[in-house]
Amino acid sequence: MLELKPMPINSKDVTWIEEPEIGFWEATFLPAIVKGLKTTLGHITQYQPVTQQYPEVRPELPQHYRGLHRLNRDEKGRVKCVACMLCATACPANCIAIEAAPAPPDWPDRDKYPSTFVLDELRCIYCGMCEEACPVDAIELTHIYDVTGETRQEMVFDKLKLLEIYDETKDNPKDPVRTGRGRLGPASEFGALPTLGPATPVVREDRAAASATSGVIGPPPPEPGKR
Ligand code: SF4
Numbered sequence: 230m231l232e233l234k235p236m237p238i239n240s241k242d243v244t245w246i247e248e249p250e251i252g253f254w255e256a257t258f259l260p261a262i263v264k265g266l267k268t269t270l271g272h273i274t275q276y277q278p279v280t281q282q283y284p285e286v287r288p289e290l291p292q293h294y295r296g297l298h299r300l301n302r303d304e305k306g307r308v309k310c311v312a313c314m315l316c317a318t319a320c321p322a323n324c325i326a327i328e329a330a331p332a333p334p335d336w337p338d339r340d341k342y343p344s345t346f347v348l349d350e351l352r353c354i355y356c357g358m359c360e361e362a363c364p365v366d367a368i369e370l371t372h373i374y375d376v377t378g379e380t381r382q383e384m385v386f387d388k389l390k391l392l393e394i395y396d397e398t399k400d401n402p403k404d405p406v407r408t409g410r411g412r413l414g415p416a417s418e419f420g421a422l423p424t425l426g427p428a429t430p431v432v433r434e435d436r437a438a439a440s441a442t443s444g445v446i447g448p449p450p451p452e453p454g455k456r
């Protein structure tokens with residue numbers, strides 16, 4: 230059996246604190262009671278209501294509030310999602326399930342689309358990582374926070390329901406469609422980023438850093454002595 234030896238105590242490492250002595254008045258608790266009453270009177274005379282009268286008064290939520298999800302539509306009204314699975318992969322709560330299918334022949338701009346898209350709103354922790362991961366801005370979180378259901382199944386939203394939320398919220402100024410970055414989202418704008426010089430000395434093999442234009446990888450510079 231393991232035997233624990235007591236560690237020697239270095240008096241420099243220990244700060245000893247003496248218990249304060251309680252005087253006569255402290256022992257009666259009167260000073261503490263008077264102090265408490267003073268605080269209460271202060272609140273009564275300088276009353277500032279802080280309670281929101283929900284549900285009669287709806288709260289003003291911050292712009293970045295993350296509520297119920299929606300699946301956005303593209304300019305032709307089709308589901309924008311291309312079934313890349315990035316949101317489901319990024320989701321830490323594992324609450325997104327997608328089945329991909331080949332895109333219909335009259336959808337030449339994509340290979341796949343989600344034949345089913347299911348999101349468990351009860352399991353979700355509203356972290357917003359799905360929104361961050363989506364390369365085409367198809368999934369977004371809205372300001373809707375007060376949805377209820379009578380069964381767990383009612384809170385498992387399918388593609389139709391998520392598209393309906395898009396239809397309901399897209400014109401609400403609180404939930405603007407945040408795409409506005411082109412059809413492919415932020416990544417597609419890489420070429421339009423301002424041209425910046427490399428911040429650090431360019432290593433010969435580092436083709437990205439040697440590129441003169443952001444987002445365009447040029448050929449590697451010639452090795453010394455070679456053309
Ligand atoms: S908000 Fe977070 S937990 Fe909810 S579906 Fe998106 S990634 Fe998953």
Ligand code: SF4
Binds near residue numbers: 315327364368
């Ligand atoms: S990341 Fe976007 S495009 Fe990819 S499956 Fe999720 S919602 Fe669809």
